[in-house]
Amino acid sequence: MADEINSTYSVIMKNITKTFPGVVALANVNFELEEGEVKGLVGENGAGKSTLIKILTGAYTPDQGEIIIFGEKFGALNPIIAEKKGIAAVYQDLMLANHLTVQENIFLGNELSKLGLISKKEMTKKTNELLANLGYKGIIDPLDKVGNLSSAHKGMVAIAKALAKNAKIMILDEPTAVLAEKEVNELFHVVKQLRNNGISVIYISHRLEEIFEICDNLTVLKDGKVVGSRKVEETTEDELITMMVGRELKKDFYVERNIGEEILRIENLTNSKVKHCSFSIKKGEIVGLYGLVGSGRTELARALFGADPIEEGEIYINGKRINRHSPKDSIKRKLALIPEDRREQGLALRLSVKDNINLPIYTRISKIGIIDSKKEKDNTFNFIESLSIKTPTIYQKVENLSGGNQQKVVLSKWLASESEIFILDEPTNGIDVGAKEEIYELINDLASGGNAILLISSYIPELMAICDRILVMREGTIAGEITREKFSEGKILSLALKTENNKAGVRND
Amino acid sequence: MTNNKKINFTWSTQSVVLLVIMAMWIFLSIFTEEFLTITNIQNVLKQVTIQGINAVGATLVIITAGIDLSVGSVVAVVNVLFAMLLVGGTPIWFGVLMVLALAAGLGFVNGFFVHQFRVPPFIATLAMMSIARGAALLISGGRNVFGLPRSIAEFSSGTFLGIPNLFWFLIAVIAFMEFLLRKTTFGRYVYAVGSNPEAARLSGINIRWVIIGVYLIAGLLWGLSGILETSRLWMGVPNTGTGYELDAIAAAVLGGASLMGAQGSAIGAFLGALVMTTIYNGSVLLNIDPFWQRIIVGIILVTTVSIDQIRSKRS
Numbered sequence: 096m097a098d099e100i101n102s103t104y105s106v107i108m109k110n111i112t113k114t115f116p117g118v119v120a121l122a123n124v125n126f127e128l129e130e131g132e133v134k135g136l137v138g139e140n141g142a143g144k145s146t147l148i149k150i151l152t153g154a155y156t157p158d159q160g161e162i163i164i165f166g167e168k169f170g171a172l173n174p175i176i177a178e179k180k181g182i183a184a185v186y187q188d189l190m191l192a193n194h195l196t197v198q199e200n201i202f203l204g205n206e207l208s209k210l211g212l213i214s215k216k217e218m219t220k221k222t223n224e225l226l227a228n229l230g231y232k233g234i235i236d237p238l239d240k241v242g243n244l245s246s247a248h249k250g251m252v253a254i255a256k257a258l259a260k261n262a263k264i265m266i267l268d269e270p271t272a273v274l275a276e277k278e279v280n281e282l283f284h285v286v287k288q289l290r291n292n293g294i295s296v297i298y299i300s301h302r303l304e305e306i307f308e309i310c311d312n313l314t315v316l317k318d319g320k321v322v323g324s325r326k327v328e329e330t331t332e333d334e335l336i337t338m339m340v341g342r343e344l345k346k347d348f349y350v351e352r353n354i355g356e357e358i359l360r361i362e363n364l365t366n367s368k369v370k371h372c373s374f375s376i377k378k379g380e381i382v383g384l385y386g387l388v389g390s391g392r393t394e395l396a397r398a399l400f401g402a403d404p405i406e407e408g409e410i411y412i413n414g415k416r417i418n419r420h421s422p423k424d425s426i427k428r429k430l431a432l433i434p435e436d437r438r439e440q441g442l443a444l445r446l447s448v449k450d451n452i453n454l455p456i457y458t459r460i461s462k463i464g465i466i467d468s469k470k471e472k473d474n475t476f477n478f479i480e481s482l483s484i485k486t487p488t489i490y491q492k493v494e495n496l497s498g499g500n501q502q503k504v505v506l507s508k509w510l511a512s513e514s515e516i517f518i519l520d521e522p523t524n525g526i527d528v529g530a531k532e533e534i535y536e537l538i539n540d541l542a543s544g545g546n547a548i549l550l551i552s553s554y555i556p557e558l559m560a561i562c563d564r565i566l567v568m569r570e571g572t573i574a575g576e577i578t579r580e581k582f583s584e585g586k587i588l589s590l591a592l593k594t595e596n597n598k599a600g601v602r603n604d
Numbered sequence: 605m606t607n608n609k610k611i612n613f614t615w616s617t618q619s620v621v622l623l624v625i626m627a628m629w630i631f632l633s634i635f636t637e638e639f640l641t642i643t644n645i646q647n648v649l650k651q652v653t654i655q656g657i658n659a660v661g662a663t664l665v666i667i668t669a670g671i672d673l674s675v676g677s678v679v680a681v682v683n684v685l686f687a688m689l690l691v692g693g694t695p696i697w698f699g700v701l702m703v704l705a706l707a708a709g710l711g712f713v714n715g716f717f718v719h720q721f722r723v724p725p726f727i728a729t730l731a732m733m734s735i736a737r738g739a740a741l742l743i744s745g746g747r748n749v750f751g752l753p754r755s756i757a758e759f760s761s762g763t764f765l766g767i768p769n770l771f772w773f774l775i776a777v778i779a780f781m782e783f784l785l786r787k788t789t790f791g792r793y794v795y796a797v798g799s800n801p802e803a804a805r806l807s808g809i810n811i812r813w814v815i816i817g818v819y820l821i822a823g824l825l826w827g828l829s830g831i832l833e834t835s836r837l838w839m840g841v842p843n844t845g846t847g848y849e850l851d852a853i854a855a856a857v858l859g860g861a862s863l864m865g866a867q868g869s870a871i872g873a874f875l876g877a878l879v880m881t882t883i884y885n886g887s888v889l890l891n892i893d894p895f896w897q898r899i900i901v902g903i904i905l906v907t908t909v910s911i912d913q914i915r916s917k918r919s
Contacts, residue, residue: 400806402805402806422805422806422807422808423808423809423810425808426807426808427808432806434806439800439802439803440800440802440803440806441803441806442800442803443795443796443799443800443803443804443866444799444800445795445798445799445864445865445866445867446795446796446799446866450792450795450796453792454792454796454803454804454807454809455807455808457789457792457793458789461788461789464788464789464790465787465788465789466787466788466789466792468787508807
């Protein structure tokens, strides 16, 4: 090959830059992966890990830079070339069809056949060979339905499937998120097996202890840049966290407010997604809730609002314990949830701005079920004006508005409901800088008016710029709380990332 | 800018259908002698009534992104039961109340299974379609029910202010449904559930009663259709109403209802039904083989929806 460069590297990514409207997702990133190396990729939410992986699997085209796979140079990959070159991302939930058998899954789209007829025997034989490579021959039955397997075994099938396509570079993105502790060890065993067979692995995980256990080397990303690469034996969790922090928001939005009495308290809240969560919020207070993806932030908000069932624990509003718990009851108790995914949960996209804004309050602006259309319109005009929602008319379908304006419609909806406790789940997600600042100001105004705010965000600087306190979640539970005078990105991140033994220290810090 | 386009667009789905109707009427007026006569127009209005009521009910269900296949069978069971009650000497008002209650009950059952057990609407109402048809055949022994009072038949041939009695019912149903959909909280919730049930739930809307209410009201409308059908047929026919579900859905879709939910209106449903009725009436007058009617309806349906899809994609 003409462009033969260095054959011990399976992947070299040089000066990769990728921008999205308004955001630089990656800036001049260099990333190398040696044959048979297990490399950890760490960074906060939004640091650029997924973008880098998507460029490597061909889902995104980089704006500039080059990718060298086994010595062959590419300006950009596409999913077909990436697969041919042996790059495979293992997302077990997305890759497997539960109602098909193990071998049907492994050979899906590449069925082994003779004269057009599927050869089951041949497929069973090959499947057993692949499973033997991983040490799972006889443990996973090629003819078993994938739906019947444990999460760990599903993961093995997903890996075997990648191997069946001759994967040489395997990307494991948060592979342990759905695994129990014992299963994690099984996975590590298989990863070591892959390494011994000369396969390179990119390992992405929020659990730093896993990175230390399974990886040879690691690369830290922050704000779309590589901040450093280390051999695992030459670094510590603390050093990594120091490398990951340091992002800043240009402006501080914090305003002094009068903080009143307690309005919401939850004790020991537990369901299938969150465990033993307790905290309280006072009138006029802005409390941040931080956690990495999958830490249970959104799930806590949903349980609190009554969108998901609660198994254990109590919720007190104004000191009164609440019994019945549904979104409808919560709204009556003046709770508002601005959900994370506004398109899926916040808006009826095919309805008008007017209908969306008034949705939670139709019972209030109607008599015997008949809507007072004057109140309905007045209310809509009020919010279009006060939040400066850019829409040609109140009859515009919200699907035709920009992200920022859609978010303002969701906010209006809940402002209209005259709530007193606002749960905002990633309210600034996917909207431009100007609209973000307007939303921070709105949150401040709400709090100054005596409302209680629970602000969920995966962007620490944002929380530090506006909150009185920050609660940090880790693995479905509240790992700690930090008050404003003690805010530091490092502390918050260590609470979110670190293992048990380090937690107590930070809390008393 | 886009907004005007959008309003024009929803309006124009209906205006296109209106133009199609006008074109057909002009064509039929020129090429047949009988079309533009009072008798025939009254006939068309009578024929469109049951189709129209069914289409309004179907539209209501379709707005929630559901579907109801039980229309024809509910019409049949109401028709047969109502006929038998009247033959047995039950006062008309009591018979009406009884069959309306039954029809509403069947609608409730549809809604209950759709919401409570998450049975897909297609399946739940397919089951009801089979059950109600079976019931109609069972209670009548598979035979037509004769011997209804003459007043029943006279009602359907009578007119009020020059307009057939039957058609007044359709006017009332359209007025009621337009009011329900546009002016009431229930109407707003129906559209909201059709657009995004999760957002609706998180906005404090009781989805259960919206879904059950919708199927119940639809059932009630089929019940009304069944009563009017009895008047028109002057007997109970257990096989009546076969294929009504397809006519009703076709009319609803022609009238601008989207099977994706959150779109549709009662006026639109009426226009859709009028297209279908005109085709049926026109092909009789033109001596076209009646078997062609269904083929024409099918072609018009798939063409309209295709045009609609292309245009909504473009916007």
